[in-house]
Amino acid sequence: MxxxxxxxxxxxxxxxxxxxxxxxxxxxxxxxxxxxxxxxxxxxxxxxxxxxxxxxxxxxxxxxxxxxxxxxxxxxxxxxxxxxxxxxxxxxxxxxxxxxxxxxxxxxxxxxxxxxxxxxxxxxxxxxxxxxxxxxxxxxxxxxxxxxxxxxxxxxxRQAFIKNVGYITLGLMLCSILVYWVSRSISQPIREMTTALKKFMIGNQEVSQVKHSLPEIQTLQTTLNEISREMQHAEADMRDRIQDAQAQLRYQARHDALTGLVNRQELERRLQQALDDVKQHRASHIFCYMDLDQFRVINDTCGHLAGDEMLRQISMILSQRIRAEDTFARLGGDEFGLLLSYCEVEKAIEITAQLRQMVETFRFMHEGRLFQTGISIGIVEITADLKDVGQITRHADAACYVAKDNGRNQIHLFHPEDNVLLKRHVEMEWVSRINEAIDQNDFVLYCQGIYPLQNRDLPPFYEVLIRKRDEQGGIIPPAEFLPSAERYQLMTKIDRWVIQHAFMALQPLFKMQQQTKPFIVSINLSGMSLGDPNLLAYIKECFSTYDIPANHVCFEVTETSAIINIDNTIKLIQELKRMGTRFMLDDFGSGMSSFSYLKHLPVNFLKMDGSYVRDITHNKVDLAMAKAIQSVAESMEIETIAEYVEDLAALECLKQIGVSYAQGFYLNKPQPLSEALARHIGTISAQHSTARLDI
Incomplete structure (x- = not known):
């Protein structure tokens, strides 16, 4: 074949x-x-x-x-x-x-x-x-x-046979000539058609007519020419579509899909052109870094679709004030960048003030509710002594940070000698130090006791706290590095480190002996972790890996972070409570809608905001707020915890109004978790009950 x-x-x-x-x-x-x-x-x-x-x-x-x-x-x-x-x-x-x-x-x-x-x-x-x-x-x-x-x-x-064979051969030769002529009349047009098609493939628009071809070949030629014309139309249409697609891809590569503004990459390219222009021709260009204020609250409470719509509307409003020679870009999230070309500092401040005023007067409506926001703007003048685009954006971001730190909805012009900027640089340095501490286990776990006031049979608490070792072996308090971790989205990594190492510290305790007196270890979860969809799986994995009884663990979340991530928080609480863990709502009373949200959060404990406890014996309003919180908690059968207990008078007052637990320096100071767990928990609880609480 x-x-x-x-x-x-x-x-x-x-x-x-x-x-x-x-x-x-x-x-x-x-x-x-x-x-x-x-x-x-x-x-x-x-x-x-x-x-x-x-x-x-x-x-x-x-x-x-x-x-x-x-x-x-x-x-x-x-x-x-x-x-x-x-x-x-x-x-x-x-x-x-x-x-x-x-x-x-x-x-x-x-x-x-x-x-x-x-x-x-x-x-x-x-x-x-x-x-x-x-x-x-x-x-x-x-x-x-x-x-x-x-x-x-x-x-x-035989002779007659040979003669007949000769006649047959002669006849077949004549037949062969006839077959050859017929086949050539077919194959020759086909060969010519093939040649014509090859020419067509390399650019000829039509298949040329073959001379003296058969009717079938002529029909084939006509069909191919029709196909050729259709292909020409299709090719032209496809070329137009490709050009449109390429133009769209070029547009998408340079613009933000949500707002239609220039994206970060294109802005950085134009910033580089502006920097080159400044160095070569001493031109004057200004870069502004803009960040919406409290956008995350709107985005989390109303949903991402509402947040996206708000960004689109604000982008359209601000674009109306942007000059044709300027570049307005979305950098990501609720952050924007504005390159003012051939613009002096005074003019830039005037333009940004108008932009800030436009955002301030803007009202966003969603499901019948009106929302107001502001915008913080950092301004940096592009000068010849700047090294690169990265330095421009860092300076503008630092100036925007100062604007936020000054009360938000402000404008700040970058000055290298600003003390706030120096603080900003210190925070940025903490980012690498925090990551290094996580990788090298340079954090240390401390704990502070939380002791029962009304019922001695209630289990004592140990709130897990985090510290960091310095280069000399000293202890750095969390106030030094947690703000940087929160600003640069490192709290999820820190929370996971705390959960893992707290479970590692608890594991030997349950392997060595069976505790006769129950106790609870409270672990804080940040708002960023509450928004992490993988946190639940991680916690379950830690319970399984270290074999820790779930009823000995309580997770503590702040009221603000719980409200912002209320859907995720409710789901997390419900799932972990099925396993036996408990939940505590920290800083309760700090928000304006605390009581309305409380009925949706199935927590076991309420920790009063320390601002009410610190002056409870001197301030009637603080005492009234503490009583209100206690009353609501009792009606919902939720245990209450008072922090910042610093003297005996406050302790007695809290005991009198019915608070279940107390925590503060008067009772004990934070100590290493390993030392606290090494002692007999029952003994520690008894000592504090007789010596301090006198219950």
Whole structure:
């Protein structure tokens, strides 16, 4: 099959038409040759027998058989001279030849005794008839032999066969010429069509017409030309679509998908052009870093769709004030960048003040509720002493940070000597130090006791606190590094470190002995962790890895972070409470909607905001707020905890209004978690109950 597939049309026609016809013709001719030869032999054999019997019948006696004239008449009567393949021999009783006609031949001895018999020899078939006298009867007087010359017969037929084969070959040659002409009339247009198609593929718009082509080829050409025209239209349409798609991709590569503003990459490219322009031509350009105030609250409470819509509306509003030569970009989230080209500092301050005023007067409506926001703007003048784009954006971001630190919705011009900027740089340095501390386990876990006031049977608490070792082995308080961790989104990593190492510290305690008195370890979770969708799986994995009883663990979340992430917080609380853990709501009362949100949060404990506890014995409002919180908690069957207990008077007051637990420096100061857990928990609880609480 592979051989046939490689043949051309002409070769296939010649091979598939001529060869079978030639083979079939020769086969039929061979069968016809054998059939004719057999018929001829049969005919001659019958003729020989008839002739021999006839001659034997006309001989009457011995004298007739030896009479020459009589024999001549017999020979003439046989008429065998007209048969080229037959011979006649007349012999006496001793098988001596008396006369012959045709080709001579010898008869092998001894002769058979039959009256009539056919003797087969190599080249002859001999019919023998014995001749008897009539008076007296049946006296053998001689033999008549009639032979058929098979060799001559076969040779003549072979010659005829060869001649017929020659005729067939000649006919097939003529047929081959005809097939070749027909196949060429098909293949030649196809070859020309192939050439034309190759030209079409490299740029010709149409398939040229092939001369003297068949109607089918002409139809094919017409169809291909129609396809070519359709392809031209499709190609033109596709080219337009590709150009549109490329233009769209170029646009998308340079613009923000949500707002349609220039994106960070394109802004940085234009900032680089501006920096080069400043260094080469001493041009004046200004870059502004803008950050919306309290956008996360709107985004988290109303949903991302509402937040996205708000960003789109603010972008449209601010774009109306941007000059044609300026670049307004969205850097990500609620952060924007503005490159003011060929602009002095005074003009930049004027423009940004207008932008700040536009955002301040903007009201965003969602589901019938109005929201107001502000924008903090940091301004930096692009000067020749700036190294690169990164330094420009860092300075502008630092100035924006100062604007936020000054009360938000402010504008601040970058000055390298600002103390607030120095603080900003210190915070940025803490980012690498925090990551290094996590990687090298340079954090240390402390704990502070939380002790029962009303019921000695209530389990004591140990709130887990985090500290950091310095280079000299000293302890750095959390106020030094947690603000940086919160600003630069590192709290999730810190929370996971605390959970893992707190569980590692608890594990030996449960392996060594069975505690007779229950206790609870409280672990703080930041608002960023509450928004982490993978936190629940991580906590479950830690419970399983360290085999810690869930009823000994309480997770503590602040009221503000719980409200911002209320859906995630509720789901997290419900899932972990099914395992047996408990939850505490910290800083309760600091928000304006504390009581309205409390009924949606299934917590076990409320920790009052320390601002109410610190002056509870001197401030009637603080005392009233503490009583209100206690009353609501009792109605919801939630235990209360008061922090910042710093004297006995506050402790007694809290005990009097019914607070369940107390925590503060008056009771004990933070100590390393490993030391606290190394002691017998029951003993520690008893000591504080008798010596401090006097319950």
């Amino acid at each position: 592979q051989f046939l597939q490689n043949l051309s049309i002409q070769a296939r026609l010649l091979l598939l038409v001529i060869a079978p016809v030639f083979a079939l013709s020769c086969t039929l001719l061979m069968f016809d040759f054998q059939d004719q030869l057999q018929r001829e032999e049969s005919k001659l054999s019958q003729h020989a027998l008839t002739t021999a019997k006839f001659l034997s019948a006309v001989v009457h006696n011995q004298s007739e058989l030896h009479g020459q004239q009589y024999i001549d008449r017999l020979l003439k009567a046989s008429q065998l001279e007209h048969e080229p393949y037959m011979s006649l021999v007349i012999a006496d009783a001793n098988n001596r030849s008396l006369a012959s006609l045709g080709t001579s031949f010898n008869v092998e001895q001894p002769l058979p005794q039959q009256d009539t018999v056919v003797l087969q020899q190599s080249s002859f078939d001999i019919t023998m008839v014995r001749v008897f006298t009539t008076e007296p009867k049946h006296v053998l007087i001689g033999y008549i032999f009639v032979a058929i010359d098979k060799a001559s017969l076969i040779e003549d037929h």
